[in-house]
Amino acid sequence: MNISMEISTLKGVGPKLAEKLNKCGIFTIYDLLLYFPRDYEYIKSNCEFEEIDENNKHILSCRVIGFDRDVKTKSGKIISTIKFAYKNHIVLAKWFNQKYIKNQFKMNETYDLVGKFKKTGNNLEVINPIVGCKDAIESEIIPKYSLKGDMSEKIIPKLINQVLDKTIISDNLPKKILVKYNLMDLDSAIREIHFPKGKGELFRAIERLKFQELFTYSMKLLLLKSKIKQKNGISFNWHKELADLKEALPYNLTNAQTRVVREILIDQKSPYPMNRLLQGDVGSGKTIIALIAMFNVVKNGYQATLMVPTEILANQHYEEAVKLLNPFNIDVELLTGSSSKKEKIRIKERLQRGDNIIVIGTHALIQEDVEFKNLGLTITDEQHRFGVEQRNKLINKGKRPDVLVMSATPIPRTLALCMYSDLDVSIIDELPPGRKVIKTKFYNEEDRILAYSFAKEEISKGRQVYIVCPLIEEDEKLTLNSVEKLYEELKSDIFKDIAVQILHGKMKAKEKDEIINSFKLNETKVLISTTVIEVGVNVPNASLMIIENSERFGLAQLHQLRGRVGRGSYDSYCILIGKAKNDRTKKRMKIMTESTDGFYISEQDLKIRGAGEMFGLRQSGELGLLLADIYEDMDILKCARLEANNLIKSVEKEDVNLCNNISKTIERYSRYICFN
């Protein structure tokens, strides 16, 4: 069996099931093996009567001793009851509305029933028990998989079993490392994580796989470093017009901005490629720094590029760049997914030809057919939205260009060292003068109307309002406020006479632009939106942000969102609406209402959620971190990094054809399971 084969080649996987599996992101056998349980349920089996805990599930091997007649309840439900014997006790198992359940059982046979058993005197009662499979009984630990739609719990383990029956997974870590850290071999670890035999073994399996992920991750970072930290970068002079540009700015730079600009200019002048992370809270003024850095590069006769995660942001930066830089005879181009074909070709030709221009864009910039003749500087804005690989792609477009990455999600230093071990760090720790503190409040869902009345007040004062709803999955539609649903609700009532528009990611770029524009022009008073406005959008007249279902967002994200207001001279507010049912949510919301310090907030977020969730690393799959968390598993990461370093060093020692072999080595370790 080849693990790159499609899932439909497995026995029992027809088109329908294949489609469901695809929805879970399972396309190949490789994907299936790496579809790890999201959690485990620990179940005691066949314990003594006294040990049975009514609040926990158990597995009991019960023998059928009788079938009762079905009973119909008043409400029309049919109850089927089967009588079992367990040790010296009688077990009454009841099923609701499962008329044919009895056909599954034979008199005097023994079955493994899984469920919560209630004690009634000396006997037991269980409602809708599941008939367990043998594997589960032995392990007492039941893996829980994330399932989409109406998939049965058993399907995934069954398919995995089918694969593992015929395959032995070969190890891909050097033996030396396995021995040194007493790591489980890969084959056992994969088996154990899907079919755990016991807590201890499961723990070791998870540890081994985390090591694997973090080792791979370290290798990738090292590759990046080995590419960047070579000599022969470009040395850019400080162009004489920099002073004129400074004069032309509509405001004075803050001290922090001035310091960072200086750090960047020093990097630009040095013969080594710049490789710098710029961190600064929302609204601290990072864009202008990017523009100054690009200005100097273009004035030195090179190309510069700025990549951002959304088209809205690309447009906005583009406009700002044109306004500021055109008077200095600098050409700025915009390249996004929705640029016309003709436009794309024209810009690509300019880049290939070597025109020294600035190009601002989205992922469209890292498409294969975009070639730069003399790229001098690449900047990525909102870095946390891009993975290492995307960063790599952009850098590879040039010959050792300078690299600047900017992020508004401040990363605690310890973590930054691991995530971006190859970067120097600049920090803007000061907001431009005159910024208002954004007063933040949390309202329970029942009090939503208060938030909306307040919105009306703000609008009557001439201000504008953002309302943000979380992105929702299809099967959740009922319980959450989606953009459309909320629009209907508000428009038919409280906002009847107010200009409201909606905005979400699925709209065409042109449509989005028009909506944003009309909001910028103050024609639209209320913008109901998904998180597409999270980064960058700048409308100083907006003074209130309402966030629905706020418990669904990460703190760093909430902070980023609320940074959309308070950009003008008006008092500004953020109202978080949500359900604060549990302590965790209460704690999270309290942090938001009490602090406006992005660094503090993101550190707290990290503690509560872990890095994987916080930076969306897990969802994106970009880093291949399925189990490991860069923050929580820092200890493992340190070891993995050490070993990755050593391995690369040994390759370096042995080989002349260095880069190629390092790439190959990394390729080899960058998959959980090797393809033969």
Ligand code: ADP
């Ligand atoms: P972010 O760091 O979140 O990307 P921006 O670059 O979008 O922040 O800047 C936010 C706003 O602050 C913009 O309207 C920008 O023009 C303004 N701004 C930036 N620097 C200064 C400054 N030194 N003084 C006054 N306003 C500034």
Ligand code: MG
């Ligand atoms: Mg920004």
